[in-house]
Amino acid sequence: MHYTLLQFLILLSVAFLLIMLAQKVKISYPIFLVLAGLGISYIPGIPAMSIDPEVIFLIFLPPLLYEAAWYTSWNDFWRWRRPISLLAFGLVIITSVAVAFLSSSMIPGFTLAMGFLLGGIVSPPDAIAATSVLKNIKIPKRITTILEGESLVNDASSLIVLRFALAAVITGQFSFSTAAGDFFLSTTMGIVIGLAVAHVLYLIHRFLPTTPSIDAAITLISPYFMYLAAEQFHYSGVMAVVSGGLFLSYRSHEIFADGQSRLQAINVWATLTIILNAFVFILIGLELPIIMAGLEGYSLWEACSYGLIISALVILLRIAWIYPVAFIPRWLSAKVRRTEAHPGWKGPLIIGWAGMRGVVSLAAALSLPLTSAAHINFPHRNLIIFITFVVILVTLVFQGLTLPYLIKAINIAEIDSLVPDEQQEASIKLRLLKVSLNRLEEKYIEETDGIALVKGLRNELENSLNHASRRLESMECEAIENAEMEVYNHILKDIYHVQRQELHKIRKEKQFSDEVIRKQEMQIDLSDTKIPHTKMALKGNG
Structure with missing residues (x-):
């Protein structure tokens, strides 16, 4: 046991070193991880490992989906809901159907239900892969929003397809009309249950005396509560996690009123996401020998050829689908032509080429049960997992490495008429400054006149908020009466608090980028964490 644990820790350490190396050479770290998973399987002495498939699905998918939902901008998501929906639902269904018919006709013994199962697994692109590839590349905001929004929703839609296909394989029965009705019922009720659980968690965060550590811990267990609650009633746990995550993300200014809670939760989730991604790709490396040894009569060359053909299908199908999605609504609707800038041919090309598969597909493949309802080996399980790995390998490595060069070659410019980030930041800072000074003038006139520190604070606010933070740090070495310092800290x-409320109003106005608003929120949080907690009750915290 101790030896196995030591091996596992060494493998994780290797994965972390690869992530650091990927950042050094500016290559998407999922590419390094998937290559590491492939290489690990050939290391002499590395033990094969197999984990309960249900554990894989339960442990990995809820937090990964929740993290993606948490960082999704609702305003941007809603603005580009049409292309996101056509990709996340339309393309997932088209891809699943195409993969189903191709694989069932190409692979001996592969039924149509198994084809839909494989299609549901390989259809969703991975947000982490795309955003990590595009991290240091300047591309239009619209493209980033569509890719992130698509990845969030298509994870849910593809896993629902997977769920019904899996039931068809296990039971041997499938009715399209019944499946369609169950699909909408499962999706709708999953959203309802996710929102219900999210409201309960919101009340806990909002009104119980939590600490930063407790807040961070609650965020870790939240996706599991949402997922298990929906699955208990046989509805979509995936949609529950996505809807609940979006709701709590939108209310984060209320549940994380203390800056330290927000920063601690962000750091915890950043660490957890890296560990989960590293673990999944290492796990596939450890299981590959078992998978390749159990390909059920198929040679390694046949399995690779199936994987390469299906990889080509999903790549070409995405590129063929993206252009109708971009242009047909413009041809049919005058409103679209009036309100949206022309996408051109470059933007759709980037979105089409950015369909890298990743950790969700891998976790979904590994979650397939070992046996069917008749307690016999699940048909073609190892072949499905191997094909999934080939699709991930091809799309991540081939498309991931070539995408930056494609963007540089076509030299794409911003599509929409957006206010530059620097100008947005300046406007937001100006509003925050005004609301801060108004607060002092409305509530703290006597303190401003009677306490030198508060008067100094007003002068600092008139210059800049950053200067106010530096002034606060310089006060730590000065001899100041404890009572006055408590008043000063309380006012800060x-x-x-009122700045966070103003940021929420700004977000609702939908005039500024959520990314810029989050930067300002982070600055407030960092300043807030430097202030000792005061016992004075805030006046007028309404």
């Missing part, structure tokens, strides 16, 4: 806390 109250000002940061």
Whole structure:
């Protein structure tokens, strides 16, 4: 046991070193991880490992989906809901159907239900892969929003397809009308249950005396509560996690009123995401020998050829689908032509080429049961997992490595008429400054006149908020009465509180980028964490 644990820790350490190397050479770290998973299987002495498929699905998917939902901008998501929906639902269904018919006709003994199962697994692109590839490349905001929004929803839609296909394989029965009805019922009720659980968690965060550590811990267990609650009633746990995550993300300014809670939760989730991604790709490396040894009569060359053909299908199908999605709505609707800038041919090409598969497909493949309802080996399980790995390998490595060069070659410019980020930041800072000074003038006139520190604070706010933070740090070495310092800290806390409320109003106005708003929120949080907690009650925290 100790030896196995040591081996596992060494493998994780190797994965972390690969992630650091990927950042050094500016290559998407999922590419390094998938290559590491492939290489690990050939290391002499590495033990084969097999984990309960249900554990894989339960442990990995809820937090990965929740993390993606948490960082999705609802305003941007809603603005580009049409192309996101056509990709996340339309392309997933088309891909699943195409993969189903191709694989069932190409692979001996492969039924149509198994084809849909494989299609549901390989249809969703991975947000982490795409965003990590595009991290240091300047591309239009619209493209980033569509890719992130698509990845969030298509994870849900593809896993629902997987769920019904899996039931068809196990039971041997499938009715399209029944499956369609169950699909909408499962999706709708999953959303309802996710929102219900999210409201309960919101009340816990909002009104119980939590600490930063407790807040971070609650965010870790939240996706599991949402997922298990929906699955208990046989509805979509995936949609529950996505809808609940979006709701709590939108209410984050209320549930994380303390800056330290927000920063601690962000750091915890950043660490967890890297560990989960590293673990899944290492796990496939450890299982590959078992998978290749059990290909059920198929040679390694046959399995690779199947994987390469299906990889080509999903790549070409995405490129063929993206252009109608971009242009047909413009031809049919005058409103679309009036309100949306012309996408051109470059933007759709980037979106089409950015369909890298990743950790969700891998976790979904590994979650397939070992046996069917008749307690016999699940048909073609190892072949499905191997084909999935080939699709991930081809799309991640081939498309992931060539995507930056494609973007540079076509030299794409911003599509929409957006206010530059620097100008948005300046406008937001100006509004925050005004609301801070108004708070002082409305509530703290006597303190401003009677306490030198508060008067100094007003002068600092008139210059800049950053200067106010530096002024606070310089006060730590000065001899100041404890009572006055408590008043000073209390007023700062109250000002940061009203600034967060103003940021929420700004977000609802939908005039500024959520990314820029989050930067300002982070600055407030960092300043807030430097202030000792005061025992004074905030006046007028309404």
